[in-house]
Amino acid sequence: MQHDDVIWDLIGNKSFCSYKVKTKTQQFCRNEYNITGLCNRSSCPLANSQYATVREEKGLCYLYMKVIERAAFPARMWEKVKLDRNYAKALEQIDENLIYWPRFIRHKCKQRLTKITQYLIRIRKLTLKRQRKLVPLSRKVERREKRREEKALIAAQLENAIEKELLDRLKQGTYGDIYNFPIHAFDKAMEKQEEETESEEEEEEDEEESGTREFVAEEEFEESDLSDFEDMNNLKGSSDEEEDAEEQSSEEEETEEELEEEKTKAKSKGKTPLKGPVRKKRAYVEIEYEQETEPAQKSKAT
Amino acid sequence: MDSNEATTSESVSKKKGKTKKVKRKVKSDEAPVQEMEQAEGEETEKKSESGPCFPPTFSVSEIKNKQRRHSMFLKLKEEKRKQKLELKKKKKKERKALGDKAPPKEVPKTIENQRIYDETTVNPEDEEVAFDEGTDEFSAYFNRLTNPKVLITTSDRPRGRTVRFCEQLATVIPHAHVYYRRGLALKRVIPQCVSRGFTYLMVINEDRKVPNGLVLCHLPDGPTAHFKVSNVRLRKEMKRRGKDPTEHVPEVILNNFTTRLGHSIGRMFAALFPHDPQFVGRQVATFHNQRDFIFFRFHRYIFKNEKKVGIQELGPRFTLKLRSLQKGTFDSKFGEYEWVHKLCLYCIIFSATHLLIRIL
Numbered sequence: 001m002q003h004d005d006v007i008w009d010l011i012g013n014k015s016f017c018s019y020k021v022k023t024k025t026q027q028f029c030r031n032e033y034n035i036t037g038l039c040n041r042s043s044c045p046l047a048n049s050q051y052a053t054v055r056e057e058k059g060l061c062y063l064y065m066k067v068i069e070r071a072a073f074p075a076r077m078w079e080k081v082k083l084d085r086n087y088a089k090a091l092e093q094i095d096e097n098l099i100y101w102p103r104f105i106r107h108k109c110k111q112r113l114t115k116i117t118q119y120l121i122r123i124r125k126l127t128l129k130r131q132r133k134l135v136p137l138s139r140k141v142e143r144r145e146k147r148r149e150e151k152a153l154i155a156a157q158l159e160n161a162i163e164k165e166l167l168d169r170l171k172q173g174t175y176g177d178i179y180n181f182p183i184h185a186f187d188k189a190m191e192k193q194e195e196e197t198e199s200e201e202e203e204e205e206d207e208e209e210s211g212t213r214e215f216v217a218e219e220e221f222e223e224s225d226l227s228d229f230e231d232m233n234n235l236k237g238s239s240d241e242e243e244d245a246e247e248q249s250s251e252e253e254e255t256e257e258e259l260e261e262e263k264t265k266a267k268s269k270g271k272t273p274l275k276g277p278v279r280k281k282r283a284y285v286e287i288e289y290e291q292e293t294e295p296a297q298k299s300k301a302t
Numbered sequence: 303m304d305s306n307e308a309t310t311s312e313s314v315s316k317k318k319g320k321t322k323k324v325k326r327k328v329k330s331d332e333a334p335v336q337e338m339e340q341a342e343g344e345e346t347e348k349k350s351e352s353g354p355c356f357p358p359t360f361s362v363s364e365i366k367n368k369q370r371r372h373s374m375f376l377k378l379k380e381e382k383r384k385q386k387l388e389l390k391k392k393k394k395k396e397r398k399a400l401g402d403k404a405p406p407k408e409v410p411k412t413i414e415n416q417r418i419y420d421e422t423t424v425n426p427e428d429e430e431v432a433f434d435e436g437t438d439e440f441s442a443y444f445n446r447l448t449n450p451k452v453l454i455t456t457s458d459r460p461r462g463r464t465v466r467f468c469e470q471l472a473t474v475i476p477h478a479h480v481y482y483r484r485g486l487a488l489k490r491v492i493p494q495c496v497s498r499g500f501t502y503l504m505v506i507n508e509d510r511k512v513p514n515g516l517v518l519c520h521l522p523d524g525p526t527a528h529f530k531v532s533n534v535r536l537r538k539e540m541k542r543r544g545k546d547p548t549e550h551v552p553e554v555i556l557n558n559f560t561t562r563l564g565h566s567i568g569r570m571f572a573a574l575f576p577h578d579p580q581f582v583g584r585q586v587a588t589f590h591n592q593r594d595f596i597f598f599r600f601h602r603y604i605f606k607n608e609k610k611v612g613i614q615e616l617g618p619r620f621t622l623k624l625r626s627l628q629k630g631t632f633d634s635k636f637g638e639y640e641w642v643h644k645l646c647l648y649c650i651i652f653s654a655t656h657l658l659i660r661i662l
Contacts, residue, residue: 129485149533149595149623152594152597155413155592155593156590156592156597158597159613161588161590162588162590162613163611163613166586166605166613167609170605170608171608176581178582179605
């Protein structure tokens with residue numbers, strides 16, 4: 001026998017209902033035929049022998065009805081009526097089928113139908129738009145790639161490669177006359193030979209100023225261990241020549257840096273690219289001192 | 303050796319785990335020793351100076367007890383390390399003894415050394431390659447008919463990091479414009495770009511608030527390259543960086559793009575930048591390819607003398623890895639793929655067949 005009140009008394013309040021989901025503020029009903037989704041006396045499909053719902057399957061809405069006459073036949077209990085695709089017509093159909101039914105159920109059925117049609121429309125709209133595809137990443141592959149990238153970075157030696165490329169381009173002359181460096185090694189050697197003769201006179205003057213020749217020579221000797229091996233290769237023989245070379249190179253640097261300073265001043269536009277790396281500025285300052293204590297400063301610079 | 307033979311029959315696989323202290327015979331190490339001198343070792347306890355010896359047929363993994371197995375393994379490792387060290391010392395002594403007559407030091411093996419020669423490597427004088435390059439999609443650029451104009455955009459709803467990355471890219475690449483995506487489909491964006499004279503479309507894909515993909519599409523029907531982006535460093539995260547890049551056109555360096563595929567990708571990168579770099583600006587953008595990873599760097603350089611150049615990094619840095627190269631403009635489903643990385647092949651096939659099934 002169908003004693004709705006007794007059933008509700010048990011499953012609603014006192015005993016257990018497997019469809020009930022309790023949260024802090026509310027109770028929900030997980031039953032698939034429930035019309036509102038809440039656990040109420042009027043919404044419970046188990047505790048109401050006359051009940052109706054609207055459900056959606058594959059884009060079509062159906063009206064399900066349950067009456068007390070079929071309560072004994074669970075297989076035939078729910079009557080399924082296919083509703084029209086047209087929203088207005090579907091509403092009329094609901095009215096037609098649920099005529100003389102309680103107001104609450106009729107109203108809730110229509111509300112549910114409305115909601116369902118709204119979300120179906122949304123689904124159709126979204127499928128036309130671009131959809132985000134989630135591509136799964138394989139963790140192993142990602143880890144492997146990360147490690148390989150690190151190793152490739154180390155093997156690449158980027159700064160060296162870039163510097164080499166830039167120097168090659170300078171040698172080839174792609175920069176034209178912007179930088180006034182002598183390009184060929186021959187020219188370099190020639191220049192150094194010329195400057196040796198020039199600087200000999202200057203050297204004498206320096207020696208007179210500083211005093212002891214031995215002091216200078218010793219410092220030179222130490223430096224030959226520390227200084228650039230490039231200089232060593234280019235120059236031959238005695239420490240005198242090395243001395244000369246270093247003096248010359250310091251002079252060269254001086255002139256170069258003066259040139260560059262001029263260039264930067266000439267270049268200054270709205271957005272000044274400015275001076276360049278900080279190191280350059282420091283080097284320029286050192287050179288001012290170099291005339292007095294050249295060799296000592298040289299070792300620090302290299 | 304007789305006593306050994308007597309004990310082997312017992313000892314083979316059962317008496318394990320007991321610490322083996324065996325006489326070490328240097329010669330016996332070299333010759334295959336079949337017996338294990340366990341019982342003997344325990345009785346006599348002759349510890350030689352060089353420690354325990356492990357005959358080759360015995361393997362550490364056969365010991366069932368974990369602790370003993372572990373200790374045995376450690377001993378094995380120790381021994382191997384010692385052997386290696388001795389070998390090294392010996393070699394060093396020999397080198398010293400020989401002095402000048404010593405053979406030259408061997409070059410260590412690296413991946414770059416050991417690589418098999420790739421047949422698709424481009425020979426600079428190759429006629430076929432030259433002909434192809436004369437008639438491909440970039441020929442217009444390389445013949446100085448078009449100037450590059452780049453449109454940079456992102457995937458939907460970009461987060462702060464991606465937006466900043468786009469902005470910085472726009473400063474690095476001259477004539478670049480950043481546009482907000484607004485949920486537009488790329489298929490509709492592309493004809494609009496073409497009509498406005500853009501030559502490149504760059505879409506930066508974002509995942510979890512970080513840029514992770516780059517689609518580079520050459521516009522008037524050009525090839526589309528899809529890259530994986532990693533290790534993005536924005537300007538303020540750089541150490542010792544300089545001031546912001548100026549408006550000067552930078553130089554471009556493309557390193558190690560040797561094969562046919564590399565060549566086409568290299569040309570793609572080259573066509574991003576205008577033809578005539580302004581050397582006054584002293585800026586250089588580098589694409590360096592190493593083991594299929596393309597590292598992008600942006601520097602300012604200064605020549606201190608003819609042998610030394612100083613570089614200072616400005617600008618963002620990131621690494622790219624090519625995932626696929628498509629012939630036409632961006633079309634993920636029906637595109638004709640020139641090259642696909644093997645790990646991405648499955649995704650592409652899957653998406654293509656999925657679509658076909660739906661239509662049917």
